[in-house]
Amino acid sequence: MSRSAHPAGPRHADVLPEGRSAGSTAPPADLNALDPRVWAQTVRRTPEGAVTVGGIDVRKLAHEFGTPAYVLDETDFRARCRAWRDAFGADADVFYAGKAFLCRAVVRWLHEEGLNLDVCSGGELATALGAGMPAERIALHGNNKSQDEIERAVGAGVGRIVLDSFQEIVRVAHTAARLGVRQRVQLRVTVGVEAHTHEFIATAHEDQKFGLALAEGQAAEAVRRVLQLDSLELTGIHSHIGSQIFDMAGFEVSARRVVGLLAEVRDEHGIELPEIDLGGGLGIAYTSEDDPAEPHDIAKALRDIVTRECEGAALAVPRLSVEPGRAIVGPTAFTLYEVGTLKELEGLRTYVSVDGGMSDNIRTALYDAEYSVALVSRSSPAPPMLSRVVGKHCESGDIVVRDAFLPADLGPGDLLAVPATGAYCRSMASNYNHALRPPVVAVRDGAARVIVRRETEEDLLRLDVG
Ligand SMILES: Cc1ncc(COP(=O)(O)O)c(C=O)c1O
Numbered sequence: 001m002s003r004s005a006h007p008a009g010p011r012h013a014d015v016l017p018e019g020r021s022a023g024s025t026a027p028p029a030d031l032n033a034l035d036p037r038v039w040a041q042t043v044r045r046t047p048e049g050a051v052t053v054g055g056i057d058v059r060k061l062a063h064e065f066g067t068p069a070y071v072l073d074e075t076d077f078r079a080r081c082r083a084w085r086d087a088f089g090a091d092a093d094v095f096y097a098g099k100a101f102l103c104r105a106v107v108r109w110l111h112e113e114g115l116n117l118d119v120c121s122g123g124e125l126a127t128a129l130g131a132g133m134p135a136e137r138i139a140l141h142g143n144n145k146s147q148d149e150i151e152r153a154v155g156a157g158v159g160r161i162v163l164d165s166f167q168e169i170v171r172v173a174h175t176a177a178r179l180g181v182r183q184r185v186q187l188r189v190t191v192g193v194e195a196h197t198h199e200f201i202a203t204a205h206e207d208q209k210f211g212l213a214l215a216e217g218q219a220a221e222a223v224r225r226v227l228q229l230d231s232l233e234l235t236g237i238h239s240h241i242g243s244q245i246f247d248m249a250g251f252e253v254s255a256r257r258v259v260g261l262l263a264e265v266r267d268e269h270g271i272e273l274p275e276i277d278l279g280g281g282l283g284i285a286y287t288s289e290d291d292p293a294e295p296h297d298i299a300k301a302l303r304d305i306v307t308r309e310c311e312g313a314a315l316a317v318p319r320l321s322v323e324p325g326r327a328i329v330g331p332t333a334f335t336l337y338e339v340g341t342l343k344e345l346e347g348l349r350t351y352v353s354v355d356g357g358m359s360d361n362i363r364t365a366l367y368d369a370e371y372s373v374a375l376v377s378r379s380s381p382a383p384p385m386l387s388r389v390v391g392k393h394c395e396s397g398d399i400v401v402r403d404a405f406l407p408a409d410l411g412p413g414d415l416l417a418v419p420a421t422g423a424y425c426r427s428m429a430s431n432y433n434h435a436l437r438p439p440v441v442a443v444r445d446g447a448a449r450v451i452v453r454r455e456t457e458e459d460l461l462r463l464d465v466g
């Protein structure tokens, strides 16, 4: 079944249908073709057979920067920022979710393209501030923010702290009072939606760690408490239902319930909260079977839902914000690997080992995620070979691409690229087996530069002080 995100009509079910793609079971018509939905905007296969990105041959990138490497198409990243910003317009705010991938260059691009930034740790906050993102355009998230993180955020003057628990209301209020500021806050609520995505990345059902439950009355109680505290200014309600979601019905339920809370707040306290944030979570194409919606259609669908619900509740339409991470950075990068060894299991498949693995992409092992892969250092006329692309780690679950068709003449030294690895790959990378985390190389208009360098053994040993 394909995963498609075209705006759905009104839905009333709380449990949304399972939407997992079955994966490719038949070889594609053309193994050398590059589906523009899964590859970054400037990726091309040249008539000679090799692939280029930003006008640069991947063989040159591999030679210059080594493999594995994340190759990020800056032109595509900036275009996606603009598409989201333009789709939502001047009366809404787009916060890029830094957890998907963050570094100083990305912060600068976001700043230049007019996006705001959602951070969820001291490290992300430091990166954002250090690279010049104005504090008022930063929102701080997290279900267990430390006192230090709260102090740094309030002290820096972040525009928004998204409160996630009763204890945190008190902590942020005390900190703001001590620092002599009135901190703008939103309350994160769990709306009780079972978003159709992997259970580890669904965040709006009630039995999990994020937010304050609407159904239990916790959210209404949190509003009461925040409104009593002079050092906090409650600007709105926040809901994030999960990640890699294709069905807009989840957002519809979420918006309806958030607006329902706004109406309750108006009725009980006589105030209309001016903001609503519907979080991130929009899915991207990892394979040709995925069919995500465009930002313009997503923006229209969300606006229509919020407007309709507000009209129904006789509320003024609040300022909307969203927090896409994956949908902006995910499609803009691919991971470039070199093939090391191949093992053919007669009648089953060929295991193709590359020089990275679960340390640079944990998503296949963690979420059973599906990816595509292509031979990029040359084209090939060879017939398709059912393959499993695996890493070099000491785990049989160290799989990068579970099922893929690659040309049967594939051999050591060939370069493979796995597209759509811009989100949650470098940011979730590890040093398992003392792997050195790969660099991020940004390409644009024929130029390539390292924006996150490759780790070295010295980097590893520097921490080893025993
Ligand atoms: C609160 C919040 N906002 C935004 C995001 C970004 O999600 P995504 O990258 O799926 O758009 C997340 C991650 O799921 C999140 O937890």
Ligand SMILES: N[C@@H](CCCC[NH3+])C(=O)O
Pocket: 099, 201, 243, 244, 363, 367, 423, 424, 428
């Ligand atoms: N890290 C997850 C998504 C979680 C998003 C953060 N709340 C992924 O790779 O899909």
